[in-house]
Each structure stands twice: as C-alpha cells, then as structure tokens.
Amino acid sequence: MSTTAASLRIGDVARLVGTTPRTIRYYEEKGLLPAGAGRAAGQHRLYGEGDVERLRELLRMRNLLGVPLEELRELVAVDDERAMLRSELHRTDAPAERERILHRLDALAERQLAAVDRRAGELDALRDEIAARRARIAELLAEPER
Amino acid sequence: MSTTAASLRIGDVARLVGTTPRTIRYYEEKGLLPAGAGRAAGQHRLYGEGDVERLRELLRMRNLLGVPLEELRELVAVDDERAMLRSELHRTDAPAERERILHRLDALAERQLAAVDRRAGELDALRDEIAARRARIAELLAEPER
DNA sequence: CTACAATCTGACGTTGACGTAAGGATTCAA
C-alpha cells in the first residue's frame, strides 16, 4: 500500500537529508517519526521515500521555527490528521461528508498558518528595520552636503 | 553621559522584558551585556533605559532567529560597532572620513540583513505553501461538483 | 537604626538534543 518500497536504511536516509542515524532514532523515540510497525527488535530499520520527505519537513521546520521537538510533534500531528482526512476524502462521495472533511482540513491549515504567519511577520518587520537603516545610509552617501 | 539614569535593578529589568534575573546575569557573563564597568563586586547591578532596549533586542533576535548565544553575540557586536561609528561620525566634518565611516556602516548593515533576509525568505516560502493549500481547499469547498 | 526584601557570588542541578562507545546481531555481496 506504500507509494514507494521501503528499501532505504537509516544511514542512507541520514545522508539524504543531511543528518545522522542517531538523530533519526532519537526522533523515532520521541514520536516524531513512526516506529516502523512491523519490525522485530534487533532488525534494521527500513525507510521509503515518504519517510525521507517527512524527515525533511521536520528538519526544515526545526530550522525555521526553532521550536522544541515536543512542539514540533504537535505541528506534524496536524500533518498526520491531514493525511488521514485526505484519504478519507478519497473514499467517500457523500457531499455532506466531503464538506465536513474539507472544513476540518481548512481549520487545520489555518491553525498551522497562524503559527508560521506570526513568525514570518515578525521576521519581516526586523528585516524591514535593517533595510531602512541601509536606505538612510545610502541617502547620506548620496548627498555629500549637510 | 548616559541618556537615562541607571536606576533600575535587575529584578525590575527582568520584569520589564519578561525574563529572569538569572538570565540577565548569564548574558552578562557571556559578554552579551556590558558588565556595568564601575561596580564593585557585591554591589547591586544598575540598569538604564538603554540597557533595557539592548536586552529586548537580544531576546527578540534569539526568538526570531533561534541562534546560539555565541552567534547572537557576533550579531550585536555589529550593533556595537555601529554605535561606535555613529558617534565617530558626529565628531567629524571631514568628508573623506565621513564617507569611509558610512561605507563601513553600510557593510555592517548588509551583513546583518543577509543573515535575516535568508531566514525571512525561507519562512515566507513555507507560509506560502500552507496558504496555497488553504486556497485549494477553499476551491474544493466552492465547487460541490466534480 | 532596624527589619525586610532584593541582590550578590559561587556552586551544583536540570533539561533538551543529540554524540559516543561497547558488545553483539543483521545484511549482502562475493
């Protein structure tokens, strides 16, 4: 049922996303990555393209938002619910049901957007302040007189 | 020579900026805040409005950029040089000197801008992605057919 | 002057996010 075969090992994945095996195991331990359900203790972990994407998103958000992993987990929990709802959406044709799901999806996206948007706005403000300073300096350089 | 009298104590400052005395001492220890030059060991620290502003900027950048304090120190070192150059700028009328200083100021601002700008751009991209998802959901909600 | 809150300087404790090392098991190519 997976889109891509799970044929990558932890070291490969680590190289692909630019991190270390230890970090991947740690994220699994903390519930940020699925625990690879059908895998007996001692066996090697196997990953697919989807897992790689997931991990990329995690690292990206960690870098951009700088939030603790705990908080990060909640954000991706939103993603998980999104995936669930989307597959649910594909299995139904009932219009009322579809609308209900879509509204829920929208609410989730809105929540995530709010978290990111606020940060982005603040950063933009900071950037603008610095840019304004540069502009003033450029002005002073342009007119050598008082 | 200070714009405002240094009459605030560490607890007051902490409340003003929303942090703790311990953090303020820690930042001083790490060279992010001046060590209050004329103060014998054991005496209470005293702060002015300028110090409060400085600390606010520090916390703001820490939150927005999520960089380690070490890196943060370099960023504010830029601010310090900026302050120095500005006062230098006020003390001279020699056009060549003024131009030299202004160019240096511009270089500093550019460096700071680069650091912030990249982050801001990435965050904007993330925000746009989420916003696009919302837009698609809205579309689906609008047209009940298909 | 006194009482009391706030601050001081060490120094040790804590938490998150991994790094590192040990001893053994798994994979896979040859």
Add this chain to the structure above:
DNA sequence: TTGAATCCTTACGTCAACGTCAGATTGTAG
C-alpha cells in the same frame, strides 16, 4: 558461508542555557 559494512540496543557523556539553593551582603521604608 564468510566477511566487511552497517545496524541494533543500552548506557553513559556533553554542551548550551538556564534553574535552584545557600549563606552573606546591600538597599530602603519606617
């Protein structure tokens, strides 16, 4: 089947960024 490379689990180590505690000291309202 036999290595060599990689991986497994367990457990201790580390580093930044503070928290917390103790005992002494300082600032200030009454």
